[in-house]
Amino acid sequence: MPLSRPALLLRTGSRAVQDARAWVRAACREIDRTDLLECAEFGVSELVSNALFHGTAPVTIRMRGTVDHPRIEIRDASTEPPLLPVPLALDDEDEVLLTVGRGLSIVASVSDAWGADIDASGKTVWFTPASEIDEGDGVEGVITGPSGAPPKPERLGSETVEVSILGVPLALYRGFQHHFRELRREVRLLSLAHADDYPLAASLSALFGSLERQLLDGLGHGQLSGVIGSGPDHDRETADLHVRMPRSAADTVRRFLDMLDLIDEFCRQERLLVLARPPEQVTFQRWFLGEYLTQAAGGRPTRWSAAQMAGPRF
Structure with missing residues (x-):
């Protein structure tokens, strides 16, 4: 089944690395990838040590990606990029565990792919463990971000439509924002790390970027900032939203709705190590995005x- 093991919040102190190693051993066994255990433990030892010594709490570990290419992620609250690796020889476990401060050479040597994703609230250093250690310099890492920066707005042009989205439940909208960011990041990392194995990931990543520029920029960074942030109306339960969108964005929205259903099916088929959307998010997202389609069509x-009483329309 898809990996449902929750992320582990690491305590500061001498046991953090041991706890992380035990967690990743259990996670690899859960998806029947014991062939990755050695490299997974080595990589986790280095990344957790770096996060604890050089990062900012809280520090968490989780697993995402696919069963064929599981991706281990260490996240902390620092936006400082990690040190680039230097050439390093791996002799035995004692040497590996004493390499704190020597960059990410170990991670490069035990990975099929690795990198760091930096956003407005911190960074995630990730790697897909290899089945055996590379005795050379290992693979080159990729640093992306900061993805938390607002995208450049689209030029709306003359063909636009005013869209009113009424009675938006803000708790569900926050869940949608989180889901959107997680999926955007997931397909982006798959396209970077394993483009040949997942050719669809690159096109999905581009679709996320297009949707964000056309639609979510004005909503996420404009009207909603007061009602879901820390302003005087932060405790509101609902809001009415009004946004002017390019009429052509309806095609992007329709493709995105189809993509969400496709990703849910991938999750149910155990092709992604994430869980499918809960029913309430499916209903909300179909309504929310469906409003663009309905009003763009007049x-x-x-x-x-x-909409809740009427059921899904798309």
């Missing part, structure tokens, strides 16, 4: 409470 807005 229809009238449907308030969320009415």
